[in-house]
Amino acid sequence: MDCLGQKIAPQGTLLSVIGFHKKRYSTVSINKFVIVSIKKIASVLFLFFVFNAQVAFSSGHEAAKVSSPPVLQSLLEGNKGFAQKGEFRTLGQKNSLQRRAELAIKQNPFAVVITCSDSRVSPEIIFDKGHGEIFVVRVAGNIVGPHEPGSVEYAVEHLGAKLVMVLGHERCGAVTATYDAHLAGGKVEGNIGSIVEAIDPAVTAAISNGATGIKAEIIEQCIVQNIRLVASEVETRSPILKEAIASGHVQLVKAYFDLDNGKVSVID
Ligand SMILES: [Zn+2]
Numbered sequence: 001m002d003c004l005g006q007k008i009a010p011q012g013t014l015l016s017v018i019g020f021h022k023k024r025y026s027t028v029s030i031n032k033f034v035i036v037s038i039k040k041i042a043s044v045l046f047l048f049f050v051f052n053a054q055v056a057f058s059s060g061h062e063a064a065k066v067s068s069p070p071v072l073q074s075l076l077e078g079n080k081g082f083a084q085k086g087e088f089r090t091l092g093q094k095n096s097l098q099r100r101a102e103l104a105i106k107q108n109p110f111a112v113v114i115t116c117s118d119s120r121v122s123p124e125i126i127f128d129k130g131h132g133e134i135f136v137v138r139v140a141g142n143i144v145g146p147h148e149p150g151s152v153e154y155a156v157e158h159l160g161a162k163l164v165m166v167l168g169h170e171r172c173g174a175v176t177a178t179y180d181a182h183l184a185g186g187k188v189e190g191n192i193g194s195i196v197e198a199i200d201p202a203v204t205a206a207i208s209n210g211a212t213g214i215k216a217e218i219i220e221q222c223i224v225q226n227i228r229l230v231a232s233e234v235e236t237r238s239p240i241l242k243e244a245i246a247s248g249h250v251q252l253v254k255a256y257f258d259l260d261n262g263k264v265s266v267i268d
Contacts, residue, residue, distance in 0.1 A: 069251070071110050071111050071162050071163040071251070072163055072165075072251065072253055072266070074110070075111060075127045075129070075163075075165070075264070076264065076266075078127040078128035078129055079126055079127050079128065079262070079263065079264045081128050082125065082126050082127070082128050082262055083261055083262035083263045083264075084262075086262070095130050095131045099130065099131060099132070100131065103131060103132040107132050107159060108132070108159060108160055109132060109133055109134055109135040109155060109159055109161050110133060110134075110160075110161060110162055110163070111133075111134050111135070111161055111162070111163040111164075111165060112134070112135045112136075112137065112151075112152050112155045112156065112161045112163070112164045112165065113127075113134055113135075113136050113137070113165045113167055114137045114138075114142055114144060114148065114152065114164070114165065114166050114167065114230065114234070115136065115137075115138055115142045115165075115166075115167040115168075115169070115257075116138065116139070116140055116141060116142045116167075116168065116169055116172055116174065117138045117139060117140045118140075118169060118172065118173065120169070120259055121167070121169045121257055123136050123167070124136075126257060126262065126264060127264070135151075135155035135159060135161055137151045137152060139195075140173070140174040140192075140195050141172060141174030141175055141178070141195050141198065141199045141226065142166060142167060142168050142172075142226070142227070142230055143174075143195060143198040143199060143226075143230060143233075144166075144230050144233045144234055144237060145194075145198060146237075149234060149237040149238040149241065152164055152234065152238065152241060153238055153240050153241060156240075156241065156244055156250055157240065161250070162249070162250060162251065163250065163251045163252075163253060164234065164241065164245075164250060164251070164252050164253070165252075165253040165254075165255050166227050166230045166231045166234065166252075166253070166254050166255070167227075167255045167256070167257055167264065168223045168224065168226055168227040168230075168255075168256055168257070169223070169256065169257040169258075169259060170220065170223070170256070170257065170258050170259040170260065171216075171219075171259060172219075172223050172226075174195055174196075174199060175199055175202070175203070175219060175222050175223045175226055176219050177192065177195075177196055178195075178196045178199040178200055178202075178203050178222070179203050179215075179218070179219050179222055181196050181200070182200055182203045182204070182207075199222075199226055201229060202222055202223075202225040202226035202228075202229045202230075203222045203225075203226075205225050205229065206218070206221045206222040206224075206225040207222075209221075209225070223256070224256060224267060227254050227255070227256060227267065228254060228267075231252055231254045234252065235252070253266055254266065254267045254268070255267060
């Protein structure tokens, strides 16, 4: 009896909570009342679980969307070590025979860096990253023409890269050559001419915006303008990347590398 009594007690408690007073109702009305009450509770529980499922889904979705800030943080942290101590983990523990064997089968770079061919601007070194971590698109003046957006799209769509960085640098020879050609008003011969032609809008814009100072200072302003125009060009030339950036699945970052102190700075 004690055992039965203990089992009955919770039911009685539940019925009293939902307003049930058995002495005043027939068996039929009691059953209807219980069924209706159970339906109401089930509805509330259903809505509760749907709401939580939506929260869980949107949280996961948001997590996917905001995965790029940690990528930028990782790059900047790596650069901090490079700038402050000249440390290179890339040649140490991050690369190994095992890692090389893994990468021979599959790659998952977390970032794309579009940068200059300049030998002092190797992304893996200045961000202190290892083999297979950065997908690099390099051309003098870090410009973007007909082919580069396809490389970036491949890294984003097929390899899962979450960040695209356009990285210009101090004393860029390509921008300097373009500035000189711009002032001389002439065309640069050979294939270098096509690079100069691509950078010239940045030089024109910087001068139009009132770039001032000695030549080196004006060139630095042209370099920054070139970074901005190339970042814009990435979206103009690639609707796929533009959509990925607009939806928050990929982060587009503009950055400048200072050769003197080794620092990479994100710019507007
Ligand atoms: Zn350069």
